[in-house]
Amino acid sequence: MPLQSSHYPFSAIVGCDTEHLDDLGLSLVLTSVSPEIGGVLVRGEKGTAKSTAVRALASLLPPVDVYQGDRFSVDPADPAQRSPDGPFGSGTAVENRPVRLVELPVGATEDRVLGSLHLEQALTHGKVAYEPGLLARAHRGILYVDEVNLLHDHLVDLLLDAAATGRVTVERDGFSVEHAARFLLIGTMNPEEGELRPQLLDRFGLTVEVAAPSEPAARAEVVRRRMAHDSDAAAFASRYREAEEALAERIAAARKALAQVRLSEAALLKIAEVCAAHEVDGLRADIVTARTAVAHAAWEGRTSVTRADIRRAAMLALPHRRRRNPFDAPGLDEDLLDRILGDEELPPDPPEPPGPGGSDGPDGSDAPSDTDGSDDLSGTDGPSDAGGPAEAPDGEPAGQEQLPAPQEADGSDSSAPVAGPAGSSTARAAAPYRPRVLTVRGSGEGADGRRSRAVGTRGRRIGSAAPGRGSGSALHLVETVRAAALRPQERGRLRFHPRDLRVAVREGQESNLILFCVDASGSMAARKRMTEVKTAILSLLLDAYRRRDKVGLITFRRQDAELTLPPTRSVDVAAARLDDLPAGGRTPLAEGLLEAARVLRRERLRDPRTRPLLVVVTDGRATGGRGAVGRALSAADHVAGLGVTTVVVDGESGPLRLGLAARLAAHLGADHMPVSEVSADALGNAVRERAA
Template sequence: MPSRPSHYPFSAIVGCDAEPLDDLGLALVLASVSPEIGGVLVRGEKGTAKSTAVRALASLLPPVRVHRGDRFSTDPDDPAQESPDGPFGTGVPVEARPVRLVELPVGATEDRVLGSLHLEQALTHGKVSYEPGLLARAHRGLLYVDEVNLLHDHLVDLLLDAAATGRATVERDGFSVEHAARFLLIGTMNPEEGELRPQLLDRFGLTVEVAAPADPAARVEVVRRRMAYDADPAAFAERYRAAEEALAARIARARAGLGRVLLSEAALLKIAQVCAAYEVDGLRADIVTARTAVAHAAWAGRTSVTSADIRRAALLALPHRRRRNPFDAPGIDEEILDRILGGEDPPPDPPPPGPDGGPADDGGDGGSGPADPADTGPEPGESPGTAEDGPAPGTPDGPGPAEPEASHGADPDPATPAEPDARAPAPAPGAAPVGAAAPYRTRKLTVRGTGEGADGRRSRATGTRGRRVGAAPPGPGTGSSLHLVETVRAAALRPRDGGRLRLHPRDLRVAVREGQETNLVLFCVDASGSMAARKRMTEVKTAILSLLLDAYRRRDKVGLVTFRGRAAELVLPPTRSVDIAAARLDGLPAGGRTPLAEGLLEAARVLRRERLRDPRTRPLLVVVTDGRATGGPGAVGRAFGAADHVAGLGVTTVVVDGESGPLRLGLAADLARRLGADHLPVSEVSAEGLGAAVKERAA
């Protein structure tokens, strides 16, 4: 196999250079052996060879046969696949070419992914011609998306459709094209930059978590190899040529032996028990685990699936499917897996029935001997003891070790008391953070007006996606989809030298579309003593957590500013990473004075900074307070001055009034008038009320 010095060799990656392969190498290899598994998602911190491993994988795959000149790479041996460039007669030669690795940029347009009208043919010759996109190029190859969690929603929808149907359909600009689009989808992401949409997450067959090695010797080896590759890529690739050829040959053998691997009924039952024990949604997990187990058996050179194959398959196929929401940590409890599999291989399927309807004679004792050893052990999850004997001692259901006698005189461990002391003093106000309740589904929040932010699923905006509402010359805020009718109309309205219509670059018009954008929801939360009541803070935290979950689904940013004591703090910088956000919110304390002015000014600084970073992102500011500004003389005046400053930013704001009791000063209402914000009374400050309040359409 010819060397490819432009790519780092797969077998030179630490972890992929020895048997057994690490999780990253094994997941990529198994998905290559059986593409029906559904692709691989690689999660990990930056600098962990995620992209290097993916780019090196393509050189290990066997070449594909295509018709010469076929831009859609249809299989000549599959009559069901029809190419838009066809039909191809017997005179068109068939050739073998390497598997393509197609990279999908996160900023790609829909036209680039699906294909579009060939502008040169349309404008020069007046001919409607289709230019294939990235999905056509990736057919029978690898489609790689780096930072897949940052992919725009409209591109995610396209990938979901193609992954589900294996085809791409284009209906636009006067032409209709449908072609096959079956590819091995590989995505890499850094969880710190945000999570992946659940629909796309479930489409990845396998997922792996990667991290930099902790062993200093392994880190030294990584650096040594990388420096050697950078110094002389060709010589480095030649050093690993034999290992690359052996690995490619093993992948080819595993592919060829895939159909000979036996997946017994007992193995299928074990897989079903594992998936049911982890309470995964749907049946895709069962199918993917079964396919992965078969691929692992073929990779190991076996002809039947064993418990080891099922275990490895479950560890790769289930962690990302058991997450009920993005706040759940990925991973699975391996003790459950060990208890179900029991370390024993599934028994083979029973022999076919004999002539009399009973089992065929296999030379045994006719069934008079002892039962199958697999049937004498406990059922999965059952204790070793029998039902009559009761649970075995020391098991979770059985009696534990005897309690120590009181006469021993040993004092109980103060760190682990059996019962909490009801007479113990309560913690000081603000000392212990108040937790949030379970998040709930929220209504949609929109910001007034029409923006030009990034494609999302929240507020109205003009951009590259949505319904077509007009046409304009190409420029910022417009899409790349040609509006052919308006282009011809602009050329017709321009004075002409002769009777023939000629198109000039200034006549070009592109479609203006109205869709939806993402937004920044910034909370400015009063965490002072007047707001420190446990129930109130629980409701506030629950509402923020729920909005964070909603923002995750809609691809929004969420930030959190709190003020208490003498200062304000940006507890959560604007982010899409729900894992980090949930952790910061859970540890939020309450108590002390109310520096309202400092909180508003800190929120204003965050909004100005985010506006500089991305002027198109429109924010919504939610201030949760009772309006009582304390902290010295002039605190109220400073708070109103800060409110005037925030109002000058032109940000849509909602003030949630946390004042309670029979005597109400109405300070939050005055603050809302200063801010030009909506004011919501305390009766709506509840888990449901606050969630509804901050998601009302801003007037």
């Protein structure tokens, strides 16, 4: 099979040679052998060849047969597949083409992904014609999403629907189209930039953690190969041509052998035991692990699944399914896995009893029976109704993640104080709760999210406007025709000009920057007050995760303020920094507010569209010498001049309160909220008590 040489060769990647595949190479190969596994999520820091490996994979896959001129790539050998470009008869020419690698940009519009009205046909010929999107192009190929954790929510919903049904239905602009969309989903991401929402995370069959090699010799070899490729790509590709061809042939052979691999009853029970012991949610983990073990056995040339196959499959299929909330790191207890698998090899299934004719097989032959259901785990071309990557989420609507509270591994009380440096202590947060929804005043134009009101490309239509520079809104045909009709026409005929174009103006929700400015002084540490404060902040962080916000963390104690966490979408990193935050010492309130002002100004220059929400967590006390209170109030007036929506969470508790935080909120022009009212349930109870 001729191989493409436009990308860096797969076998040239260190760790992806045929005989010694690392986890990244093996996961990509196994999903190529059995696409029903459900794709791969590659997690790792930047510069670890994630994208290089994915782009190199496409050239190794066997080509597909398609009807000539069919934009939807239906399989001519499958009469059940129908193309919107059809019907195609027996006399239609069939061509053989390479598997497509379709990249879905993070900033793609819904029309680009699903398809849209063909504007040229509509405006020049008056015909309603459908222009296929990226999901149609990816059918029977690879759909690759780089930085998948930054994908907008509405695109995530589209991917979930397509992965669950294997089809795409488009109902808009006067036409209705349905087409198949079965693809190998591969995503890459840097965890430092934020985590993936649970529904899409579970949709990936396998997950891999990659990191740059630490051995100097391995690092030098990576650099040597990269420089050789950049200096002469053709010569470099020719050096690995034989290895590439051997790898492609082995993948094709494993695909053919997949249906012959037997998953014994003992192996299936062992897989179920492994998944149950690791407390994964649902049954998708069992199905994916079984399919991966079968694919691994086929890749290794075996006809039955062994302990080694199950172990390798579990290491790839289970780590990301053990996460209970976004603050948990993915991982697997290998010691527990080895104890469950044991040292003895799995026994084979007992032979089938002879049939009525005295033979061992159902058709009168001596061939083994296929009635044990193992065919459901072998290679097919479509999603299975039994579960796996084609299974819909377990009754959970998109975007409504229920994230339980993080627990300590040793069962200890997470709110107990921990000894820290001299003069300080570290308190742990308790179980988070559902907090009040904090929003930014007014309306913005930020990235799609779920917090504040915004005018953008999503939501309900509130009007129309001429398309601006970089406008991502879809063309609004009715308003476009109306604008053309209101303009004087030549010879009474309706003619369109570029100035007639109109796009929809929609009102939806945006994500925001949530900047926490936390008082970690001694007054906050007293009487377990810091535990209550950390629990409130942790609850707000969980809320920021659900609403796709960026978060930043400033702490102030003793003599100065520190930007503990620069603004990021990695909410789990913020939670880890919060958990280790010590408390004690003086209260440099003015320094904390001035540091918040510096961060807000810098972020405004970096991204003017992202509106910030400042959350100041303090009891309002300011210590540090004469004039500390005056400096704090002056700093508050300075922050108020920035025009940023601010909330003061009052950490003061007890029967005797000074009300200093309320005074600070007045100078900030902020909403004042006692820490006990951060909980939505607590606020609701208070309202009901007052109403009674």
